[in-house]
Amino acid sequence: MADPKGFLRYDRVDPPKRPRDERVSDWREVYADLGAGERDRAVRTQATRCMDCGIPFCHSGSAGCPLGNLIPEWNDLVRHGDWARAADRLHATNNFPEFTGKLCPAPCEAACVLAISPSSGGPVSIKRVEETIAAHAWESGEVRAQQATVSTGRSVAVVGSGPAGLSAAQQLTRAGHEVTVFERDDRLGGLLRYGIPEFKMEKKVLDRRLAQLREEGTTFVTGCEVGVDVTVEQLRERFDAVVLAVGALRGRDDTSTPGRDLEGIHLAMEYLVPANRECEGDGPSAVRADGKHVVVVGGGDTGADCYGTAIRQGALSVTQLDRYPQPPSTRDDERSPWPTWPYVLRTYPAHEEAGERRFAVAVQRFVGDDEGRVREIELRHVEVRRDPETGRREVVPTGEEIDRLPADLVLLAIGFDGVERMPLLDGLGLSLTGRGTVSCGPDWQTRAPGVFVCGDAHRGASLVVWAIAEGRSAARAVDEYLTGASDLPAPVHPTALPLAV
Numbered sequence: 001m002a003d004p005k006g007f008l009r010y011d012r013v014d015p016p017k018r019p020r021d022e023r024v025s026d027w028r029e030v031y032a033d034l035g036a037g038e039r040d041r042a043v044r045t046q047a048t049r050c051m052d053c054g055i056p057f058c059h060s061g062s063a064g065c066p067l068g069n070l071i072p073e074w075n076d077l078v079r080h081g082d083w084a085r086a087a088d089r090l091h092a093t094n095n096f097p098e099f100t101g102k103l104c105p106a107p108c109e110a111a112c113v114l115a116i117s118p119s120s121g122g123p124v125s126i127k128r129v130e131e132t133i134a135a136h137a138w139e140s141g142e143v144r145a146q147q148a149t150v151s152t153g154r155s156v157a158v159v160g161s162g163p164a165g166l167s168a169a170q171q172l173t174r175a176g177h178e179v180t181v182f183e184r185d186d187r188l189g190g191l192l193r194y195g196i197p198e199f200k201m202e203k204k205v206l207d208r209r210l211a212q213l214r215e216e217g218t219t220f221v222t223g224c225e226v227g228v229d230v231t232v233e234q235l236r237e238r239f240d241a242v243v244l245a246v247g248a249l250r251g252r253d254d255t256s257t258p259g260r261d262l263e264g265i266h267l268a269m270e271y272l273v274p275a276n277r278e279c280e281g282d283g284p285s286a287v288r289a290d291g292k293h294v295v296v297v298g299g300g301d302t303g304a305d306c307y308g309t310a311i312r313q314g315a316l317s318v319t320q321l322d323r324y325p326q327p328p329s330t331r332d333d334e335r336s337p338w339p340t341w342p343y344v345l346r347t348y349p350a351h352e353e354a355g356e357r358r359f360a361v362a363v364q365r366f367v368g369d370d371e372g373r374v375r376e377i378e379l380r381h382v383e384v385r386r387d388p389e390t391g392r393r394e395v396v397p398t399g400e401e402i403d404r405l406p407a408d409l410v411l412l413a414i415g416f417d418g419v420e421r422m423p424l425l426d427g428l429g430l431s432l433t434g435r436g437t438v439s440c441g442p443d444w445q446t447r448a449p450g451v452f453v454c455g456d457a458h459r460g461a462s463l464v465v466w467a468i469a470e471g472r473s474a475a476r477a478v479d480e481y482l483t484g485a486s487d488l489p490a491p492v493h494p495t496a497l498p499l500a501v
Helices: 036-048 071-079 083-091 097-103 126-139 163-174 203-216 232-238 268-279 301-312 423-428 464-483
Strands: 155-159 178-183 219-222 241-244 265-267 293-297 317-322 356-359 361-368 374-386 393-406 409-412 451-453
Touching: 036 071, 036 126, 071 083, 071 126, 083 126, 097 126, 097 203, 097 464, 155 163, 155 232, 163 178, 163 203, 163 241, 163 464, 203 219, 232 423, 241 464, 265 268, 268 301, 268 409, 293 301, 293 393, 301 317, 301 409, 317 361, 361 393, 374 409, 451 464
Parallel strands: 155 178, 155 241, 178 219, 241 451, 265 409, 293 317, 293 409, 317 356
Antiparallel strands: 361 374, 374 393
């Protein structure tokens, strides 16, 4: 059994980071590369803090991990140094634990029983344990291709190679179907490849997992937009089922603020994608931050990715703007009681490196020079209220004072409006919901027979762990559709939502 006093004997310790001056000068991951022995000892200690609670909210689909990761089980196996069995239990529920271990914001930790009170020392560092189990599995050669023993003779097209598409493809390939993944970009991975900066996850981590999928029998086609390069008629004729995992990449814009049409103002992905391509060796990006005053509008994950990228490109200054007030440093039990996702200030490694964050402010006007390039931003202090009649949020100035910031490059990281409009959806006769997503029934099937949807395309922009969970669940639905029954797991229902207040 677990050590019930482990959390009393050991404090939570997060993984150490490389020195600031070192990590901002390259694109490698920010965390220090500890020796295997030191790393394993530290992580076994952290795993010992897990109490194996009677009701482990950490792997609850609504409060914690939507994948249903068997967290107390593999924590205890790690505590005893049984890394092989821990990897087996981890991979039983998660196709890509190295992705979630690096990129997921860890709702499992927010739902950990040790997160109820600060006096416990903080939740178990589940992400750190998960990532180390995955690293151990790769280092020891325990991650192997799992080829199907019997072919079903049925074929499936997966459109999109992000985490949802890849997890669906792997599950269906292992079930014996002939799976082809279509990706319109020149490289595989979706936002894992071109949206996530190298300093958060080096792409060799993605490439080795793609090699496993290829060895298992999944076929990949890049540089191919389904609905254009392959028509819907050809798709229907060749495949018995189709999985749409096309993401929700339509960036939200700010067209109402005066000066938006000035040069030097870009949506976040117009900046991050070419920056990641530069790291892949495709040559210099046309949108760079070196020698510029950079302003990032938006306080979320994507904004932090822009923030860290600008620092590494040599920006003169970086300022991130958030229209909401600065959150508290600890959970407010009235606003976000345990085990819901806490409303707290989240500081990313990039925020510790340079720059400034400003809260409760909004852009009033972008100011340009005589050549039509942005040079300054006018800000006003604001608060966000809900209209009592419509329930809509509105941003209201709290005073007349105007602040001015120098700005040579402005990056709008204010979210996504859903699935991009594409010929594929028109050809399938599918329209978008009011949220910009593709709807489906309880079996993940859209209104087009034999066409399924999962990931951000169905849910809207969300977490990598939800994308993998939806990909696995849709795979079971496809398997059942093609064969009449399925033994594949389905961790979430299409209507599942995280617990919230």
